[in-house]
Amino acid sequence: MLNHIRHLLIGSPLSSAHAGETRLDKVRALASLSPDALASVAYANQEIYLGLLVAGAAGLLRATELALVITGLLAVLALSYMQTIAAYPSGGGSYTVARDNLGELPGLVAAAALLLDYVLNAAVSLTAGVAAIASAFPALWPYRIALSLLLLLFITLINLRGIREAGTAMIVPVYLFLVIYLGLIAYGIGVALIQGPGVFPAVIPQPAELTTGVGLAPVTLFLLLRTFASGATALTGVEAISNAVPIFKPVESDNARRTMAAMAVLMGILFLGTIGLTQYLAVVAGAEETILSALARRLFGSGPVYYLVQAATLLVLIVAANTSFTDFPRVVSLLARDAFLPRQLRAVGDRLVFSNGIVLLAALAGLLIVIFQGDTHLLIPLFAVGAFLAFTLSQSGMVVHWWRERGRRWRAKAAMNGLGALATGVALLVIGAGKFTAGAWIVILLIPLIVWLFRSIRAHYAEVGRQLRLHEAAPPVGCHVPARIVMPVAGVHRGVIAALDYACSIADDVTAIFVELEPGTAEPLRARWTAAGLDRVARLVTVPSPYRSLLGPFLDELDRMDDAGDGPPVSVLIPEFVPAKWWHFLLHNQTALPLKWALIYRRHRHGRSRVVIDVPFYLDR
Template sequence: MLDHLWHLIVGSPLPTQSLSRERLNKIRALAAFSPDALSSIAYANQEIYLGLALAGSAGLAFLWPIGLAITGLLLIVALSYFQTIHGYPSGGGSYVVARENLGTIPGLIAAAALIVDYILTAAVSLTAGVAALASAFPVLWAYKVELAIVLLIVITVVNLRGLQESGTVMAIPVYLFLGVFLSMLGVGVIHLMVGGVRYVPQATLPVLQPITPFLVLHTFATGCTALTGIEAISNGVPAFRPPEARNAGKTLIIMAGLMGTLFLGSIGLTQFLAVIPRADETILSALAHWIFGNTPLYFLVQISTLLILAVAANTSFAGFPRLAAILAKDGFLPHQLAGLGDRLVYSNGILTLAAITGLLIILFNGNTHALIPLFAVGAFLAFTLSQIGMVNHWQRTRGRHWKIKAFLNGLGGLTTGITMVIVGVSKFVEGAWIVPIAIALMTLGFLRIRDHYQDVAQELSLSELLELPALTPPHPRIVIPISGIHKGIVNAITFARAISTEITAVYVELEPGSGEQIQQKWTTLWPNVPLVVLPSPYRSLVGPLLDFLDQTDREHNDGQLAVVMLPEFVPARWWHFFLHNQSAWLIKTALLYRRRRMGFQRVIIDVPYHLRR
């Protein structure tokens, strides 16, 4: 039933041969990898406005200069990642570049930073999307957490259905957003040309802080969240149709151009039209109100903003599972994250990201402004390590125009490194200190996971095994725990007699006197198989059984451990499991994780009996 329900939600399984057909063309790839980058104007513009508004109306005069600086940084980072795509067409982005050129530890730090960035991108995008909708319909503010969780579930299901379907579904909101916002910017420019520039807003803002270099740098750092998501294409190059690197590079240039146009255009119009939002709306909502008034076009802007922010989380759902799969293949994350699911996507990675994102939304009460301080530090740390690694890559491989390529990546590393320091220092007291700690703990976790896999491989290796065990081992001593006398025991007794003559049944007496009736009935049915009744004064099922097993091993002292054969009935419906005490499962768990002396482990044989009704 669970399989049928799963396939109803995500679709029928796809054969591995269909993997090549699941690749994305440039139109679908732009929709799959760019929503985060394109939609970042929604929260980046808001944070820039909130930062400068502390200095009153005079502070808003810095909107345009800060917008220009962030756009210039965007172009540098885009050119740097264009080099990364062609230098590493197999994907992996910052992690692969840093690990191969700077070493394992820098590579893992870059991976941890990217993972933090992906998780926060999903949480911020969904909460900002709900904020855009609530700006148009204020009654929805009370349900912001619930709405964000619903959007998260929808995005998760769409991604579980596969690349082609997610690319197709995401294309609608992405291209709707582009059409609506580019049209709005065009109408705004016409208003500007007709009405002229008005730097001073009609509404006067109170001065809460003086204009200082720190205020400007802090606002710049907050606005740098507009650059998040630009690395997603370099991480997902294998998802493109051949030639992968060429198509990915073109898509990156198109995305960067659209990002710059939307960001600079909206920032410029906000300042030159002197737009001031109400207390219960975002700055983009106020800009749309100024240009379109309270018309259906305004509501279309807000709805398209909600949709693009909702699917902006898709950038994380496209990038996080691929990065997790690469780390898992390298032995730094659980191997389950490396396996393709039924729909040829990394289902375990998608579900993991969804669970962590949902937890963040609930913990931060759906508050975008509270999540923003944690946002950009991880992204710019990954940017910086990647670009420094690319400089080493070009110096090592050389090739045509390698000096120009190294210069571009070096310039990218320098600018993103300086920006990372500004972001970290200016946002430290607002919660950015959490991010370095999280990255350090994740890096240590990666190394511990790798050590575990290496230890397991060494222990399982046959190289230290001098000779194989004998092919004819002695007959095992079999112990059969029973909870009563029923049909489920018959198969276990029959199978035990087929492999051994030393068989003992054990009944743990949880209620005093109950063993006597069991003993009489047992003697009638299987007189040649001894039954031992174990009293349990503290009503423990597992403890007396384990003590009995240890005692019989000591008494026999024959170099082997008794084999435990568990009769277990299997209900016909999944929900029937909750109606039974699962004593067989408890015994199996206790035996499975109980360490034995001299490395021996007790053998457990499960004999199921399937119920029909």
């Protein structure tokens, strides 16, 4: 039944031979890898508006200047990552580039920063999407957490179905968003030319989270830098295409570079266009409304077109999380390949995607949504630090790469990546300082902890390998001493008979142990044991349990038997009946499972291995 449900939700398994068919063309790749960057205009514009709003109209008049600076940084990043794509056609993510060129530690720092960025992107995109639709329907504000988690489940299932299916599902929301917002910008320019510039009101209503009761703040350099730190979240997701070059159709690097260029141009138009119109038309938002909602309402009123804009914003923000679901599993698979994360994360699932990585991302993003109460404004300060740290390490690594390669035009290429490293490094310092007390300190603390976790996992795998490795010739294998079998019993039934039959086939010394949980139950069991003739094949030992515990008395009796005998440790054979239907398990006392755990994870005090054998007895339907 569980298999049927899984196949219904995510589809039937795909053969490895179909791996090439799951690659994406430029149209699907743009839809799959760019929604994070394109949709960032929703929350980046909002953060710039909130950051400048504390200074009133004087602050809001500086919005376009900040947008120009951020767009210039976007251009530098796009050109730099286009070079990264050419140099690393197998996928030049920040982890790969930094590890290859700067060393293991910088690579792990980049990986930690990138993983945090992807988790935060998924949480921010979904909560921002819910905020967009709640702006149109204020009654939904109290249900932001539940709605965000529901959307997270939806996007997770789509990605578990496969890369191609996810890319196809993204086409309609992404291109609908582009058509509507490019149309909004064109229409807004027409309105601006006809009506002329607007004038901000003398008193602008402020959202509750910005109300300080101390009046307007002055427009200072610190205010502008702090607002830049918030608005720079627009650049998160720019590196996504360079991480996922292998999912493109051939020629992979050429298609990836063209897609990167298209994404950068579209993103620049959307970002500058919406912020420029907001400032020129003097648009202000209500207490429970986003600035993009206010811009759409200013241009189209509260009619059907306004609701279409909000729906498009919601859809693209939902699918913006898809960038994380595409790249996060790939990064963790590379880390797992290098033994810095559990090896299960490198496994490809039934639908030729890294299913374990997708599920891990969904769990972490859901945890963030719950902890931060579905509030985008609380999540944003954590957002850009990881992204810009990864940007800086990746671009610095590319400078070293060109220095080592010294190929054609290497100086110009190194200069471009050097400019990218310098620009993102300065932005990182501004973001870290400007948002430190607002929550960036959490990310700055988490990154070293994650790097420590990576190294601890690597050390564990190295130690396991050391203990399992055969340094010399394999030791002799043979049955030197006959086995001794002990089996726990709770009664006399067909399951016990089948287990005894198997025990006697592999050992001459078989003992059954009955733990007397209720006083007076041992003697009746012994009588049934003898009446069934089982005393001729196995001794029955009864152990009292004054505290009604099964595990403690049973394990103590095993230790006593080990100490009393000269042979190998006692092997434990556990009879277990298996019900016909899955829900029948709920009707039975599942003592076999904790008993197996206790036996496997409780080290033998003499340092020897204890064998645990499970003998299932299947009940008929």
